[in-house]
Amino acid sequence: MPPKYYPTRGHLLVCQGNSCQARGSSLLYQALWKHLEREALSYYKQGGSVRLTTSGCLGACSYGPTLCVYRQRPEGLEEGWYAAMEFPLASRIAQAVHEDAPLPVEHRYGPALIAGPEAD
Numbered sequence: 001m002p003p004k005y006y007p008t009r010g011h012l013l014v015c016q017g018n019s020c021q022a023r024g025s026s027l028l029y030q031a032l033w034k035h036l037e038r039e040a041l042s043y044y045k046q047g048g049s050v051r052l053t054t055s056g057c058l059g060a061c062s063y064g065p066t067l068c069v070y071r072q073r074p075e076g077l078e079e080g081w082y083a084a085m086e087f088p089l090a091s092r093i094a095q096a097v098h099e100d101a102p103l104p105v106e107h108r109y110g111p112a113l114i115a116g117p118e119a120d
Contacts, residue, residue: 009049010071010097012090017057020064028065029054031087032094041098050094060109071097078103081110 014020014029029052036042036050043051058066063083067090071078080093080103089106096103 006043006051007049008043008051009100010069011051011053012094012097013053013055013058013068013070014085014090015056015058015060015064015066015068016054017061017064019061020058020066023064025065025085028067028085028087028090032090035087035091036094039095041094049098052094063109067093069093069097069103079110080108082107083109 012032014032015025016029017025033042033052036048036052037045040046040048041050042048055068058068058081060066060081060083065085067082067085069078069080069082082089082093084107089104092104095101
């Protein structure tokens with residue numbers, strides 16, 4: 001029997017590289033996991049849509065903990081890369097993914113933001 005498929009709106013990855021762990025990424029991941037569970041945002045909860053995973057190094061070692069978001073948008077795949085991540089911002093990012101709302105811009109780095117109608 002194949003595994004059950006759970007549709008998601010986005011995927012959050014929390015770096016667990018050595019530098020990020022030294023800056024609290026393990027605690028961030030645990031707190032975010034509990035938040036997704038409590039608020040029923042986790043992809044396997046009824047009505048939930050956010051997937052959370054640990055990852056290897058995301059490349060911003062001096063600015064950790066780092067978090068990366070991937071989600072499919074009508075314009076294509078959107079990436080959100082965040083440095084110096086703290087729980088309040090991580091929970092806002094998860095909520096934005098769940099609500100299909102714009103991602104916060106604080107602490108964001110890396111690939112350019114997808115241009116929306118306001119860019120015209």
